Amino acid sequence: MPLILLSGYPSAGKSRRAQQIKEAFEARLGEEVTEVHVVSDESLNIPKSSYYERDTEKMARGEQMSAVKRLLTKTSLVILDSLSYIKGFRYQLYCDAKALETNSCVVHVGTSADQCNQWNNERTDKWPQDLFDALVFRYEEPNSMNRWDSPLFILTPEDPLPMADIWQAVILKKPIKQTQATSIKPVAPTDYLSVLNNTTASIVKQALDMHRDMAGSAVTLNGIRVQLPLNLSAPQLNRIRRNFIQLNKTATIPVESIEPFFIEFLEKNWDL
Numbered sequence: 001m002p003l004i005l006l007s008g009y010p011s012a013g014k015s016r017r018a019q020q021i022k023e024a025f026e027a028r029l030g031e032e033v034t035e036v037h038v039v040s041d042e043s044l045n046i047p048k049s050s051y052y053e054r055d056t057e058k059m060a061r062g063e064q065m066s067a068v069k070r071l072l073t074k075t076s077l078v079i080l081d082s083l084s085y086i087k088g089f090r091y092q093l094y095c096d097a098k099a100l101e102t103n104s105c106v107v108h109v110g111t112s113a114d115q116c117n118q119w120n121n122e123r124t125d126k127w128p129q130d131l132f133d134a135l136v137f138r139y140e141e142p143n144s145m146n147r148w149d150s151p152l153f154i155l156t157p158e159d160p161l162p163m164a165d166i167w168q169a170v171i172l173k174k175p176i177k178q179t180q181a182t183s184i185k186p187v188a189p190t191d192y193l194s195v196l197n198n199t200t201a202s203i204v205k206q207a208l209d210m211h212r213d214m215a216g217s218a219v220t221l222n223g224i225r226v227q228l229p230l231n232l233s234a235p236q237l238n239r240i241r242r243n244f245i246q247l248n249k250t251a252t253i254p255v256e257s258i259e260p261f262f263i264e265f266l267e268k269n270w271d272l
Helices: 014-026 054-071 087-099 113-122 129-138 163-172 189-214 234-248 255-269
Strands: 003-007 035-040 076-081 104-109 152-155 218-221 224-227
Touching (some): 014 076, 087 255, 189 218, 189 255
Parallel strands (some): 035 076
C-alpha cells in the first residue's frame, strides 16, 4: 500500500495534516486500505537535538526509513510525518516504495518561514531558535519535476485537504510493475565509477569557483544551500573527494543521490 511523505519547515503544521490524512483514510478503510500508520519523530522518540549534528541526524533518518519499511505492506498506508527536507532522503523512500510496487506521493506543507517561526515560539516543545533557523536554511523544497517528489501536493495553512486527488494518486493509480524496463537497478560498475568521478569533480570545481568570490557566504551549490568556509583549497577538496569515492566506489548509491550525498559530505568535512 502507499507511502505519503510529508515535508515542510519546523512547526509548519505537518502533524496536523498527517492527522487529517490519517482520519480521512480511516474513514474509508476497506479492501484497498486495511491499516493506516503515522511514523513521526515523536512516535520513534527522536529528540529535536538529533538535528544539531550530522551523525545523529543521519541516525534519525535511518530510524525513520526502517520504521517505514517495517510498516509498508500491500494493504497498509504509511504516513511519514517528518521534515523530509533532504532530497536524497525523499529519493530513497521513493525507491523503497517502488521496490514494493506501491505508489507514493509528497505533501509539502508550504507554511511560510515567518509563520512557522511564530507558531514555533508559541509551542511548549519549541525548536531552539538556532536549530530552527539552520533547518529553514538547509531545506530543499520538493519539486514536482523530480519523479521522487511527484505527485506533489502543496498546501498552505488555509487550504482544504485535497483528499480526492490524494486518493486518486496513491490508491486508484495503478502502481508501476517492476519489469526489466522499469525496475530500479544499480548502474554497471564501470559506468557507476565514471559517473561518481565526473559528478564529484564537477562539484569540486563549482565549489572552488564560488569560493573565490563568496568565501564565508551562503551559496546554492547544484540547488543545495551550503555555507562556504572562509578558507578552502583545491588540495583540501580533492582529498575529501578521494575519501568520498573510496567510501562509495563498491557500494553503488543511486546515481541521482550522488550530488546531494557528496555535497553533504563536503560540507561536513571541509572545516576538518
